[in-house]
Amino acid sequence: MVYYSIHTKIKGVKNTIAERIQDFLKQFPPFSLLSKEELLFVSSQIRVLYLEKGAYVFRQDEQCHDEFYIVREGAIGLYRTTGNIQNFVDICDSGDLFGLRIMIIKKNYRMAALANEESIVYAIPSSVFKPFIDENKEVNNFLLETFATHARNYFTETEKGKKIDNTITIEPASDLSTLRTISYRKKPLICTSDAIVKDIAIEMNAKKSDAIVVVDDQKYPIGIITDSDLRAKVATGLISTESHVTEVMTTPVKAYSKKITVAEAQIALIKNNISHLCITKDGTRNSKTVGVFSNHDLLVSFGNNPSVLIKEIKRVKKIQRLRYIRKQVERLLTTYLEQDIPTMHILNLISEINDALVVRTIDLSLQEMDSSPPVLFSFLVIGSQGRREQLLITDQDNAIVFEDVEEIRYTETQNYFLELARRITKNLHTIGFEYCPAEMMASNPRWCMSVSEWEKQFRDWMTTPTEESTLLSSIFFDFQAVYGDTDMVNQLSDVVFDGVNKSKRFLGLLGVSALQKPSPLGFFKQFLVEQNGEHKDTFDIKIRAMMVLIDGARILALYHNLKGINNTLLRYEKLAALEPNNKELFESCAKAFRVLLKFRARQGLMHKDSGRYIQLNTLSKNDKLKLKRCFRPIRDIQEVLRVRFQLKTYM
Template identity: 30%
Template structure:
């Protein structure tokens, strides 16, 4: 038994190692074998355990006490901190099983005590413990990706390491304490508070400091001066807006941005543990950035023509570039870009509604829901891709059906053309609302869905795959929600259709060879390349969709579906983490490749050459493919095994 001083007590080294992930997956005998060969080393604060470029010591370091910083040298030979390892973490893993030099430095941030494990015993453990090996590989891939993104951010032209606004917290942006008033305070006094405090809003609070409402400059102008009420005795409670939009101080910049964009507001009240702690405004967010992302929201809202919207939409590409340069995650990027695209789509629809009235067609004869499908339906669109949209309109009497259908056909053609002018290409497969097949009454949609379920041929399976990620964008949302509920109930009752959807996906597997290396294409045009969308992302999307349909999950976003499936324990925590990390990695590779192709005047095609990637990037990509392969295997066990 090896003992060392841990937290002031003499402790068995074996018991410490059992607490370390993924060593907790090993049985006691295996851990005892490791400890027999391991040794204890100490490193004083500020000393380097090893430096970037040093030959591999072929040992793994497990921290018993203290902490360490992982740093790399960027292209300017400046040391950049890319990670930190704390008690019960390990480091040295990137070259632990190879003879390559260290790709990073590790420096003791404080006095450091480590268990040092030689690789000769470790290789034997990897070959005989599958769960341990899988967990260790995922940790390795995640850390490689973190280093990758940190270096990308450092090497962006004009990048300053301190400024990463999208990663800032609301607490760093808000004004605190906020200017407040009581419900009975008169408007004159409130106006004076705004002027003296140099603020654009005042939060109305009760005697306990609980927020009741907010008064903005807009309220003063719109509710008092514009109505000529400024001579009357008016109190805060009379004109305050009671619909308070709140955000937590720990929320990221992008989350505050999304709330403002979605709700067309310029002020958010910051609440912590039910207490008012600050206020964040659109101006606070704009000051923290130089890209002008928020001005794009206003620019889109101000437009009254398709031509104006087409011009404003070009600015969205700059937001994408800024988000990538600020090291936002792909999930954050997808959320924000989706909000911009949705807002743009809604404005195009509104302009077309006015055009229909102006041209004598009149207002829509019945309520409708404009839906979007595909990557847009999943809220995973990051560049302007082909349109996939449709219309669900309210049921009408049979004698009115043709007239109403004709109205929406003309209207849909206008919207599709407007979106085309804004940069969204027309779908080559004609999956657009201008095609009568994708523009139906609620009743007709139910009928066609039932027909798909009853006749499971390849064409109907293809239609379902296109349609099933539909999402409401504009109009009467309840029509979309009701149809979603119908789809969910129908698919839950039909196990056969789920089996066919599984079979459709599993007819094509992730391109990995016998040795689990990525297989690239042999065609002349894309020789030695792989399509990230078709080879991996599509399978991730398909499999998560099938499981979600079975479980009655209505979310369409792949990350949200995965979270919901994890809550239902469809996947283990380790698998959930693996799949989320894989999809994050794949989407980030796609985003960066698309930006590169756009910068050189090419249309994004999702192709990438793995051999042109660094070793770390290639390893991260391979791990992502392995994760998708495992998801397909799980799908096969759950569904495909029962298909003849």
């Protein structure tokens, strides 16, 4: 295993090799961020390495080289040896950087890099490239992100909590929660100066309000009365309940514009030692009152504490308030993504908040009903929320299972839960969860049944599968109970796994569905986009990329009888332990799915949609490369399904 190198340094004469290198490098970040002259200079200092298959660029624990590398042709594998076992970490092909420790940490290599096939690699001296890192923030960030990607692939699993000691500086992420404008309570309670204390106290209690603004004829604020004012001045007997509000109110009020930031509002509350700010049209006391902002609102504004949001959700009395909190969750997600919080951590936190939103919605919907539920029931979420992978609000996918009743009572019982479901789905829609276009919601009689009817339906899907039932199985078998009785849900889970154990053919049909998902890339590795319809010329990241990974994890989880594990990442983690021979594949599937989840979430937040359909012309070269790297495991997991279930016999 030998390699050859060619130095391409220019000494005052035109160098065609350097120009060819420049033409290649300018296609890829961070080199695409340099000027033509800068890039030609870098290209002139590069060594060209020709490596035979199996040749090492560097070995694990070897002293860090004074250069880093980019693959010109071929493929370089990154491997980590533990004991006597060499574990695959990542693969680098044309345009991929590796060996960046010299630019980041300058310690011995923690992985080995060797040619998986005959390859050409460019070696870039660190001393040549370092000035561009110091001068160009985008170059700095790209190199750091690329290094972190390789590092996380290994270290995230083995050295949790450890931080990379970077010599490249990064500006600390700003606390976005304090820089955004406040979300205040609109349409505040108001009264005039001749109002009686007793009357406004009754109104505050009825409206569950902790403050009322006293206004003049033009609705300019002249004072404010809070719960604490009533306790301190009225409940103690200092002022009579029959007094006018002017004797109790705090005046003058502190008025601010609705454009005040959370940080500014916090300072104003602390500085003035008050609990409420009055929000007016122009930010002065001489304009119309439009809202109130309180200490409690401030607490909720600090959305980087999920427990605060969940506590607030449990206290909410009106559905509309839940919509406001859901907006806070979107801001929380934005902050998490910008701070690059681990994917599983984000999923767990957002899922807990989403579950709390659903639970509170059901509680409030039950209060709207004329009577209590006639029997025990459970509310199920399915699809992405059932897998605890719903970062952005998308369509509703839910169902109700209720306790078995005598046949004579069945219609009446089902009608009760259909009405309850109608209220729940309507209220979820108010919060921001769109109605499912296919009506896969509990308000549909098909998805609101007794436990026995559900069991029968699940068995029918598995024993006499059709194209529709196979599709429905892939959706409904990722269910999770978020409200009500769990025993019935466990019964349904037992039915699913019992049916799978009796019919491997059913898993084969699910596998065929996974194989038939449209490919993300064409023959020449170009993105395949939608050819017609509303989303023409966009890339469907859900169907063309994410769903195969989701389907593969589900099918293999059913194959191994992995009960109680719905999340795709957790499924792959468990599968890697159960099938050591496929460990590298399952780990690469999990890595790809993490990247795709975050990518879709960022796209959705940026364009204020589900993030599913992506305009490729809006993506940078770097983003496109990231996506393409995620597609590598898709074909491999499809091949596992094809071989495991002998799918050619079903196609």
